[in-house]
Every structure is written in C-alpha cells, then in structure tokens.
Amino acid sequence: MSPARRSGGRAPEPPATGAAAEDREPPTEEVARAILLRQLAAAPRSRSQLAGKLASRDVPEELAEALLDRFEEVGLVDDAAYAEMLVRTRHEERGLARRALAHELRLKGVSPEVAEQALEQIDDEDEVTTAVALAVRKARTTRGLDPVKRRRRLAGMLARKGYPPGVVMRAVEEALGGEGEDPGGEDLQ
Structure with missing residues (x-):
C-alpha cells in the first residue's frame, strides 16, 4: 500500500513524476464542454476569456474553436451582450467612465467594434x-x-x-x- 493510502490521503492526480505525468492526453470534448459550462456558470465571460481558459487546460485549438462556435450559435457566448452588461453594471455600480470601461473591455478580449457599440449606451x-x-x-x-x-x-x-x-x-x-x-x-x- 502506498504511503498516501496508509495515511488516509489521496494520491496526487495526475502523478507529479513517472510515465503518467509525461503522457498527458488532451481533454476530450466532454471535458472541454464541462470547463466552458463551469466558467459560464460562475460569471458571464467573453469568447476570448473562454478560449484562454481552454488553452490553459491544453484543449486542442480546433476543438476549442468548434465548441466556442457552437456555444455562440446557441447563445451561451455573446460578446455583444456581455459587453453591454459589463458597461452598464460597471458604470452604475462603480462609476467608471467610458475610457476606463473601454480599457476593461479590451483586457477581456472584446473586439473594438463590439466595445464601441456597448459604450454608446453612456453619453x-x-x-x-x-x-x-x-x-x-x-x-x-x-x-x-x-x-x-x-x-x-x-x-x-x-x-x-x-x-x-x-x-x-x-x-x-x-x-x-x-x-x-x-x-x-x-x-x-
């Protein structure tokens, strides 16, 4: 029995050393979809933020793009709606000006065209x-x-x-x- 099992703890997943640590398989479509759904359940996100999260979890780029396209198709990912919500709430709750909001949208990966349209709601x-x-x-x-x-x-x-x-x-x-x-x-x- 391993030392981790004897002490009642769990063995590290995946192992830090050995063949299993070196032979990582990229996440499957189901795992990638679960990552996206978990991210969206926590808070609204831009397509760019979600793509970055998938990339950090070693999801192949082709799979990530296909899933993000599908999520956009069904309305789960909508950068325009996300940008409008962010502009409205940050302006009302934190009192941020258009310049600060434009910067925040840029950091979140929202395209300049979409950001400009969302910022039009503040005159x-x-x-x-x-x-x-x-x-x-x-x-x-x-x-x-x-x-x-x-x-x-x-x-x-x-x-x-x-x-x-x-x-x-x-x-x-x-x-x-x-x-x-x-x-x-x-x-x-």
Whole structure:
C-alpha cells in the first residue's frame, strides 16, 4: 500500500513524476464542454476569456474553436451582450467612465467594434452626472481637510475612474460649490 493510502490521503492526480505525468492526453470534448459550462456558470465571460481558459487546460485549438462556435450559435457566448452588461453594471455600480470601461473591455478580449457599440449606451451627460454624484459623495468624507487637498483627492479619484479632465473639474466645482466653497479653495461661510 502506498504511503498516501496508509495515511488516509489521496494520491496526487495526475502523478507529479513517472510515465503518467509525461503522457498527458488532451481533454476530450466532454471535458472541454464541462470547463466552458463551469466558467459560464460562475460569471458571464467573453469568447476570448473562454478560449484562454481552454488553452490553459491544453484543449486542442480546433476543438476549442468548434465548441466556442457552437456555444455562440446557441447563445451561451455573446460578446455583444456581455459587453453591454459589463458597461452598464460597471458604470452604475462603480462609476467608471467610458475610457476606463473601454480599457476593461479590451483586457477581456472584446473586439473594438463590439466595445464601441456597448459604450454608446453612456453619453456625455450620463458621464457628467455620474462624476458629480461620485464627487459629492467623496466630498462628504473629506470635510474638514484643507481645500486644496480636498480638490486634489476628488480630482484624483475621478481621474482613476477614467473621467477626462474637463469632466473632473466640472464635477469637483459642482461638488464643492454646493457646500459653499469658492473655486479658489476658501470657505465662503
């Protein structure tokens, strides 16, 4: 009996050494399909993300492409719907600007055309409204700080979320102006 069996543990699968470790068979279609379904059950994914997962599990490229094509055919993989959902939720929940969203879509392997179409659901006014709301919320947590430091913190937070400089400045002015602070940074009260 092996030491692993005697101690009640399981033998490593596959073994780290020996012929079985060197002679790995590529996953079958059933295994590859299970990988895809498990990934999609956890969270929506782009075709590129799924292809990367299959490649990391040594699924032959031809099999991966055939399965991904079939999953697209039946609607389980839809980059356009995925991109639209990601843009909508990241903008509403995290307040990300179009620039940050475009970067995230690029990282997830969504094509530029599909990303551009998904980003059309956020217009300039939506971006300004969200930036102002974020700045007002952040301004509440910085009360009592030096006015210059407050402006810098608000602007930095919005810039990290991908807002362009014009929108950042407008949002900071509106957030601090609503508190009675003048643009020069001194309190009016």
